[in-house]
Amino acid sequence: MEEVVDPRSHLAAIVDSSDDPIISKDLTGRIVSWNPAAERTFGYKAQEIVGSSILRLVPPELHGEEQNILTRLAKGERIDHFETVRMHKDGTRIPVSVTISPVHDVSGHVIGASKIVRDVSERQQSEESRFRLAAIVESAEDAIISKDLNGVVRTWNTGALRTFGYPAEEMIGQPILKLIPPELQYEEDDILGKIRRGERIEHYETTRVRKDGERIQVSVTISPIRDESGKIIGASKIARDISDRKRLERLLVEAEKLAVNGRMAAAIAHEINNPLESLMNLVYLARQNSVQSSKAYQYLVTAEEELERVSHIARQTLGYYRDTGAPAPLYLHELLQNVLTVYQSKLISSNIATDAHFEDNEKITIRKGELMQVFSNIVANAIDAMPKGGRLTVCTGIVGRSQGRGVEVAVRDSGVGIRPEQLERVFEPFFTTKGDLGTGVGLWVARQLVTNRGGDITLTSSREPGTSGTEVNIFLPFELPKPVVTQQKH
Amino acid sequence: MMTGPITSFFSSDQDFFASGRLPQRSASKRADGDPIRVLVVDDEMRIADTTAEVLQSAGFDARPAYTGQSALKLAAEFRPDCLLSDVVMSGMNGVELALEFQKLQPKARVVLISGQAGISEILEDAASEGIRFEVLSKPILPRLLIDHLRKKPRSKR
Numbered sequence: 084m085e086e087v088v089d090p091r092s093h094l095a096a097i098v099d100s101s102d103d104p105i106i107s108k109d110l111t112g113r114i115v116s117w118n119p120a121a122e123r124t125f126g127y128k129a130q131e132i133v134g135s136s137i138l139r140l141v142p143p144e145l146h147g148e149e150q151n152i153l154t155r156l157a158k159g160e161r162i163d164h165f166e167t168v169r170m171h172k173d174g175t176r177i178p179v180s181v182t183i184s185p186v187h188d189v190s191g192h193v194i195g196a197s198k199i200v201r202d203v204s205e206r207q208q209s210e211e212s213r214f215r216l217a218a219i220v221e222s223a224e225d226a227i228i229s230k231d232l233n234g235v236v237r238t239w240n241t242g243a244l245r246t247f248g249y250p251a252e253e254m255i256g257q258p259i260l261k262l263i264p265p266e267l268q269y270e271e272d273d274i275l276g277k278i279r280r281g282e283r284i285e286h287y288e289t290t291r292v293r294k295d296g297e298r299i300q301v302s303v304t305i306s307p308i309r310d311e312s313g314k315i316i317g318a319s320k321i322a323r324d325i326s327d328r329k330r331l332e333r334l335l336v337e338a339e340k341l342a343v344n345g346r347m348a349a350a351i352a353h354e355i356n357n358p359l360e361s362l363m364n365l366v367y368l369a370r371q372n373s374v375q376s377s378k379a380y381q382y383l384v385t386a387e388e389e390l391e392r393v394s395h396i397a398r399q400t401l402g403y404y405r406d407t408g409a410p411a412p413l414y415l416h417e418l419l420q421n422v423l424t425v426y427q428s429k430l431i432s433s434n435i436a437t438d439a440h441f442e443d444n445e446k447i448t449i450r451k452g453e454l455m456q457v458f459s460n461i462v463a464n465a466i467d468a469m470p471k472g473g474r475l476t477v478c479t480g481i482v483g484r485s486q487g488r489g490v491e492v493a494v495r496d497s498g499v500g501i502r503p504e505q506l507e508r509v510f511e512p513f514f515t516t517k518g519d520l521g522t523g524v525g526l527w528v529a530r531q532l533v534t535n536r537g538g539d540i541t542l543t544s545s546r547e548p549g550t551s552g553t554e555v556n557i558f559l560p561f562e563l564p565k566p567v568v569t570q571q572k573h
Numbered sequence: 574m575m576t577g578p579i580t581s582f583f584s585s586d587q588d589f590f591a592s593g594r595l596p597q598r599s600a601s602k603r604a605d606g607d608p609i610r611v612l613v614v615d616d617e618m619r620i621a622d623t624t625a626e627v628l629q630s631a632g633f634d635a636r637p638a639y640t641g642q643s644a645l646k647l648a649a650e651f652r653p654d655c656l657l658s659d660v661v662m663s664g665m666n667g668v669e670l671a672l673e674f675q676k677l678q679p680k681a682r683v684v685l686i687s688g689q690a691g692i693s694e695i696l697e698d699a700a701s702e703g704i705r706f707e708v709l710s711k712p713i714l715p716r717l718l719i720d721h722l723r724k725k726p727r728s729k730r
Contacts, residue, residue: 363712363714
């Protein structure tokens with residue numbers, strides 16, 4: 084036969100074993116019962132506190148609150164999840180969540196209140212740290228993004244807006260692939276694979292695309308995000324824009340190259356130019372001293388021509404040629420014609436047909452030596468681009484631009500073209516697409532000379548079979564740039 | 574590398590390429606009918622000697638010197654109409670020589686020859702003191718050197 088148990092003893096057991104303090108009080112606020120959890124939370128033993136006022140637990144500044152509670156209880160109201168602060172025996176303040184219910188006697192009168200208290204210090208701490216974390220994430224310089232395992236963006240901070248140009252509302256819910264250049268999209272699969280295996284990816288340097296299409300260099304650290312049970316549910320990604328650092332690195336390397344090559348060029352220039360000077364004098368004298376109708380005389384004429392070529396190359400590549408003369412007016416097409424004449428034998432032997440359309444019927448004031456060097460470089464490049472023959476087109480015309488009227492020259496080859504990633508670097512010093520054959524100085528110098536004259540030089544290229552080729556456009560305004568004021572010492 | 578204000582002037586008829594002009598022998602003379610006297614200075618003896626000989630063959634009265642000091646000594650006696658000097662030399666460099674030489678013979682012409690872009694700074698320094706020299710770039714073809722020296726120098730601004 085079953086033993087009949089008083090349900091009240093059940094309730095008492097529940098109250099005693101509860102993790103949350105359960106306290107009851109009468110309508111005057113005197114404590115009537117006190118469970119073990121209350122002892123743990125507030126530090127008072129039942130015998131110490133039962134019979135005293137509940138106000139012992141309430142910080143002085145909140146005593147008014149208690150009066151309010153008692154008034155509401157008297158009306159029979161229940162007070163749900165009310166968050167406040169209570170005091171431990173030692174004076175420590177404890178953030179708590181309180182549920183207060185009226186206690187009725189058998190006739191239904193309210194005679195007191197039961198109070199279930201939950202210590203929320205821990206929860207508050209974690210909430211506080213969450214807020215603090217959110218603030219840190221928000222104010223971070225770096226882009227901090229989270230995504231789920233399908234690569235869909237879930238959070239997006241202000242740093243991400245700055246770095247990538249998209250506001251949060253345009254990215255949350257969107258695939259992260261929007262940031263990855265088409266040719267690098269395979270990276271995302273690798274990344275997600277690693278994240279699923281719980282791996283972390285640190286300081287991975289790659290390229291991403293901003294909203295405006297600009298490509299930026301980023302250093303990315305990606306870590307898995309786990310839920311409470313430890314299951315991986317996504318990834319957090321911290322990206323830092325290192326474009327500036329990369330640019331700086333590249334500049335440093337170039338500066339170093341420049342210094343080394345500059346020293347080398349100066350040394351070689353000296354070592355080559357001096358013997359060359361003697362040699363030219365000697366050959367000249369030998370010719371002067373030979374009989375004009377002799378074979379030797381003819382050989383020496385040819386030798387002088389060859390020396391002229393060597394000295395031209397030496398001047399151009401070593402200690403680059405600088406025309407320090409005053410600019411003089413001339414027809415640019417005459418200068419171009421000159422350049423084409425110099426390269427004529429090379430053009431013919433390379434099986435390159437030449438088209439020239441000159442419409443610059445107005446003289447322009449330039450330094451002949453400098454422009455000669457610019458166009459020699461460009462024509463030489465065009466020839467190098469067409470080892471199997473082709474067509475070289477040179478056009479000139481007078482155009483009006485924002486900088487004013489000027490002469491425009493287009494030099495076009497039908498070569499293989501330059502790859503887009505190389506195109507942006509062709510004006511950099513010591514960058515060459517010609518391997519060991521190039522010095523990487525030509526276009527760099529050309530650009531300096533053209534911009535010093537107030538003009539500009541641009542390069543377009545196509546690798547489309549059938550229409551491939553490279554076109555160099557140079558614009559030179561008629562008006563001379565304002566001279567740089569030099570300091571005069573007296 | 575070499576940018577900035579351009580302060581020395583340069584004879585623009587030193588072309589890179591053959592111009593096919595014939596030497597005009599008659600122009601190697603001074604107004605009084607004597608040959609133009611040129612003092613050729615280069616610390617490489619071979620260059621100084623051969624250059625002087627080239628000029629001699631073209632009708633100039635040319636003499637070589639191998640240091641700035643010996644050039645100044647020779648100038649006092651030779652009284653050249655023109656000083657043709659290398660810029661980068663050990664000891665006294667071409668610009669220092671030219672400045673000293675101008676004190677001795679203010680009316681004489683000074684033509685400097687340089688194989689390096691780096692010398693422009695030295696020339697700019699000189700220009701800032703109000704002195705301008707003609708500069709030819711090395712290596713210079715004998716024919717063009719002769720043509721250049723036969724032409725009257727452009728008036729100094």
